[in-house]
Amino acid sequence: MEDWPETIFALLRKYDVKQVALVPDAGHSRLIRMCLADNAMRVVTLTTEEEGIGMMLGAWLGGQRSVLLMQSSGVGNCINMLSLATLHRTPMPMLVTMRGDYGEFNPAQVPMGQATQPVLEAMGTLVNRADKTEDVGAAVEATLKFAYNTYRPTATLIGQRIIGAKTFGKD
Amino acid sequence: MLDRRELARAVLSERGDLLCVAGLGAPAWDITAVGDTPQNLPLWGGMGGAAMIGLGLALAQPSRPVLVITGDGEMLMGIGSLATIAVQAPPNLSILVQDNEHYGETGGQETATRHGVDLVAMAKGAGIRDARLITTMDQVAPFRAAAHARAGLVFAVAKIDAASKPLVLPPREGALLQARMREAILGPAAHLE
Ligand SMILES: Cc1ncc(C[n+]2csc(CCOP(=O)(O)OP(=O)(O)O)c2C)c(N)n1
Numbered sequence: 001m002e003d004w005p006e007t008i009f010a011l012l013r014k015y016d017v018k019q020v021a022l023v024p025d026a027g028h029s030r031l032i033r034m035c036l037a038d039n040a041m042r043v044v045t046l047t048t049e050e051e052g053i054g055m056m057l058g059a060w061l062g063g064q065r066s067v068l069l070m071q072s073s074g075v076g077n078c079i080n081m082l083s084l085a086t087l088h089r090t091p092m093p094m095l096v097t098m099r100g101d102y103g104e105f106n107p108a109q110v111p112m113g114q115a116t117q118p119v120l121e122a123m124g125t126l127v128n129r130a131d132k133t134e135d136v137g138a139a140v141e142a143t144l145k146f147a148y149n150t151y152r153p154t155a156t157l158i159g160q161r162i163i164g165a166k167t168f169g170k171d
Numbered sequence: 172m173l174d175r176r177e178l179a180r181a182v183l184s185e186r187g188d189l190l191c192v193a194g195l196g197a198p199a200w201d202i203t204a205v206g207d208t209p210q211n212l213p214l215w216g217g218m219g220g221a222a223m224i225g226l227g228l229a230l231a232q233p234s235r236p237v238l239v240i241t242g243d244g245e246m247l248m249g250i251g252s253l254a255t256i257a258v259q260a261p262p263n264l265s266i267l268v269q270d271n272e273h274y275g276e277t278g279g280q281e282t283a284t285r286h287g288v289d290l291v292a293m294a295k296g297a298g299i300r301d302a303r304l305i306t307t308m309d310q311v312a313p314f315r316a317a318a319h320a321r322a323g324l325v326f327a328v329a330k331i332d333a334a335s336k337p338l339v340l341p342p343r344e345g346a347l348l349q350a351r352m353r354e355a356i357l358g359p360a361a362h363l364e
């Protein structure tokens with residue numbers, strides 16, 4: 001069986017995603033490497049995650065599909081900008097690697113990690129979760145389809161049970 | 172000090188297939204005063220996001236010139252996007268900041284540019300090689316030509332009069348604004364995607 005980052009990458013290709021906006025997260029590092037190696041995808045590293053929301057609107061205006069990759073803390077940076085998705089009815093799929101979620105070591109990750117899903121939902125985003133490796137493909141595919149077919153912000157939260165908790169050597 | 176409406180009129184003259192994204196508030200009213208068209212996306216919100224919308228659009232439509240017109244306050248809120256955009260450097264993107272050194276829309280409070288913050292220097296520091304200051308109307312035509320040339324990312328700050336102008340409001344329905352621009356670019360098939 002292929003690993004979950006390969007599964008996501010194959011889905012981005014299947015759905016013809018041309019612009020990949022991201023602020024790096026360790027959990028997304030393999031997926032980011034695959035996107036960078038693909039000449040059909042434009043990878044744009046952002047200074048803050050909300051830039052990706054504007055970029056996804058621009059991409060859709062110009063007829064291209066896009067996706068935003070970020071960790072859960074970045075969701076907080078996007079809150080107001082997500083108004084654009086609802087206002088303009090723009091497909092904005094987000095793939096969020098969770099921190100502050102399951103076995104977290106870093107106290108700073110907990111407030112935003114615990115608020116990630118309510119905050120997205122408060123801004124009109126359809127959210128699903130994947131907490132087992134075998135669920136990632138179906139969840140991400142639903143998020144991409146929901147966004148591109150029904151014109152709205154959508155998100156898959158990839159749980160820390162899948163990614164593993166970073167323990168800074170203090171297991 | 173340029174007049175903001177005269178500036179917008181000059182920049183958008185003989186615009187051909189140029190697409191224009193305008194930051195919320197006065198810049199959106201300005202491009203609408205020149206003439207509302209499906210090739211305009213006047214923003215009603217998303218403060219700080221105008222330049223990034225321009226980036227996504229310019230990357231998706233490399234054969235068309237894309238112009239972002241926005242305020243100094245709006246540009247300052249998304250100032251990090253200058254770094255993001257400089258790295259991508261789409262040759263068909265230009266950004267024009269209408270710098271009145273104030274948050275005009277909210278009652279005329281001073282912005283950082285009033286206190287010496289230099290947006291041209293910040294753009295240059297981000298790596299945008301063609302970053303210019305416009306203080307007279309005869310500098311506008313060369314900027315307009317550069318925006319149409321699709322020969323490199325261009326950033327300009329135009330110092331404008333702080334006086335506010337009569338409101339000229341575009342449609343408020345964001346779905347309409349998006350759909351009409353998509354149709355202008357992609358044809359009626361845009362609505363079947
Ligand atoms: C996130 C956010 N903060 C504050 C506002 C309120 N606001 C609307 S327009 C504006 C000022 C815009 O100033 P500038 O971009 O310089 O345009 P000007 O009116 O001066 O031409 C502000 C602060 C807002 N709409 N959104």
Ligand SMILES: [Mg+2]
Pocket residue numbers: 242243244269270271272273274275282
């Ligand atoms: Mg201003």
